[in-house]
Amino acid sequence: MWGEDQETFEEIAATIAHEIKNPLALALANLDIIKISDIDGQFKKNCAVIEKELFKINQLVLDLIHIARSDDPDVEFDLSAMLDEVINEYRHMYESINFESTSVSQILFTGLPKKIRLIFTNILNNAVDAVSDGGRIRLETEIEPYSIKISIKDNGRGISDSDLINMKFYTTKTNGTGMGLHYCRTTAAHYGGRFTIQNLPEGGCVAIVELPKKGQT
Secondary structure: OOHHHHHHHHHHHHHHHHHHHHHHHHHHHHHHHHHHHOOOOOOHHHHHHHHHHHHHHHHHHHHHHHHHOOOOOOEEEEHHHHHHHHHHHHHHHOOOOEEEEOOOOOOEEEEOHHHHHHHHHHHHHHHHHHOOOOOEEEEEEEEOOOEEEEEEEEOOOOOOHHHHHOOOOOOOOOOOOOHHHHHHHHHHHHOOOEEEEEEOOOOOEEEEEEEEOOOOO
């Protein structure tokens, strides 16, 4: 069972997805119309900014829809391939940020792919917001004796010591809820893993997701 916290999150996910799915589709359709009609390129830069933000919202809606379907069965999938796919999506959308990643040929993991994927999109969204143009985000995957360790490092502004102590619903966004990091923590714990975040000595911070290797909990 996911527990009371996860059940509450799934209810919230279903409500949010329902409320913003149709307005988002309308916004994307109108953006396409503006891009087509922008013959002299007057709105090109503005469209690019809007497109990036709508991309994040669209990804969130798709993930929330799958989270709300709590009766979906766990399946075995290649976690390494998923990480490559996610980092490539962000590399494409944020060309002014340097995305780096280590490669592992195959990591078999059993779980709900969309729920695991949302852990990493939440982390990357926070990392993107923390760095400026020309910033760096690096995803590292390590296979340890009993676990899979995925670290996402950025060279952004880092997190204050007081916020690190109380991270349950931490957010740096003015209108943020902090539920993204809470979701990362509860979902990793559900699968027998853990989620931590800490500042780096050289600046920036690192979010670490540790998941048990196949056959180990």
